[in-house]
Amino acid sequence: MTDGPIETARLQLRNLTSADVTECYLSWLSDPEVLRYLEVRFSKPGSLEELGAFVKNVNDSTDTLMFGIFRKDTGRHIGNIKLGPLKFEHARAEIGFLIGDRSSWGAGYASEAIQAVAQFGLDHLKLVKIGAGCYETNVGSMKALLKAGFLQVATIPNDVVSDGVRVASLLFAKNR
Numbered sequence: 001m002t003d004g005p006i007e008t009a010r011l012q013l014r015n016l017t018s019a020d021v022t023e024c025y026l027s028w029l030s031d032p033e034v035l036r037y038l039e040v041r042f043s044k045p046g047s048l049e050e051l052g053a054f055v056k057n058v059n060d061s062t063d064t065l066m067f068g069i070f071r072k073d074t075g076r077h078i079g080n081i082k083l084g085p086l087k088f089e090h091a092r093a094e095i096g097f098l099i100g101d102r103s104s105w106g107a108g109y110a111s112e113a114i115q116a117v118a119q120f121g122l123d124h125l126k127l128v129k130i131g132a133g134c135y136e137t138n139v140g141s142m143k144a145l146l147k148a149g150f151l152q153v154a155t156i157p158n159d160v161v162s163d164g165v166r167v168a169s170l171l172f173a174k175n176r
């Protein structure tokens with residue numbers, strides 16, 4: 001699916017094209033710090049061809065809407081954020097995000113993007129609920145979700161392996 005773009009104070013969120021499939025974007029997917037809490041670490045694209053196929057698949061899908069996160073000050077592609085799977089039957093979707101450019105961490109970009117995309121889902125796509133999840137060890141993700149107005153709704157104990165240790169998953173939601 002494609003839609004948008006979405007403008008925030010410091011970011012443009014827009015669908016990715018083949019021109020955005022760069023070595024820089026690919027490099028995020030071999031950075032252990034970026035991958036640390038992401039499921040994609042088990043099945044990541046390893047080449048520009050595979051990354052291009054991934055972007056095309058997402059854009060062609062009927063249940064996922066992915067935006068690249070671009071800084072307005074530099075024009076730089078710093079991460080991605082997606083709504084998906086979208087369950088229109090239940091008027092809900094999951095949100096997932098990564099800031100792959102580590103020099104952009106800790107500046108509020110994830111919170112800003114999450115807030116804007118969740119609002120887009122609630123207002124423009126007429127969703128009633130946006131869900132999100134993270135490992136309990138992913139403090140940055142948890143704080144970004146809370147800052148973007150999500151509430152923690154559940155803890156699933158002993159759910160995933162993080163740095164070789166079983167930890168809980170935390171579930172969050174934002175409702176219309």
Ligand SMILES: CC(C)(COP(=O)(O)OP(=O)(O)OC[C@H]1O[C@@H](n2cnc3c(N)ncnc32)[C@H](O)[C@@H]1OP(=O)(O)O)[C@@H](O)C(=O)NCCC(=O)NCCS
Pocket residue numbers: 033034035037038097098099100104105106107108109110111112133134135138139140141143144147
């Ligand atoms: C987690 C992630 C999205 C955070 O992005 P970010 O742009 O740095 O987040 P923000 O700057 O909006 O941070 C929100 C808050 O969390 C804090 N924070 C960010 N990273 C943190 C970390 N690693 N440890 C502790 N606090 C952190 C920020 O300081 C900020 O705190 P504040 O509200 O007191 O100002 C980013 O580090 C990332 O993409 N990591 C790799 C992929 C990933 O884990 N994605 C999420 C999967 S669920």
